[in-house]
Amino acid sequence: MRLSKTLHFVLTVSSLMTVLIGIAQATTESINVQPGKEITITRDLAAGDRSSITFAVTGPDPCTLHFYIVFSNGTTTDYGKTGRCTIEFFADAKGECQLHFDNTDSQNAQMVTLNYEVEHYIFGIPQMFFLLLAIAALLLVVVAGYIIMGKYG
Secondary structure (H helix, E strand, O other), X not given: OHHHHHHHHHHHHHHHHHHHHOOOEEEEEEEEEOOOOEEXXXXXXXXXXXXXXXXXXXXXXXXXXXXXXXXXXXXXXEEEEEOEEEEEEEOOOOEEEEEEEEOOOOOOOEEEEEEEEEEOEEOOEEHHHHHHHHHHHHHHHHHHHHHHHHHHO
């Protein structure tokens, strides 16, 4: 009987950890922006999400692209011609965030290496930390239940 309870506990904790691993949203990708073209990458954000974007441009000189972001609330932030950029921001509205890589003024193709990470927040707490606290609270309730059942069983 005790072995089945232990097995049940181990399976529950393992499945919760598997769910936690699937929550993280990080992306690394390479994009080839042809000369005279503009590439737009769209990401869906929830209100309060923290986003971190890092990219580097490689290719023939000059290794720069015109980069700007259209946020979900409709505002646009222009970063001008750049070859390397790191941006962090909080989404203030739910919707799409568009990353624009503009190579229309160049005669050469440029390769963009993009790292993009989104961290969700619940009640102002990072989602991963919130879930960790919820699992810890659940485990405390389970342990308290075992202690109480042991005294009266």
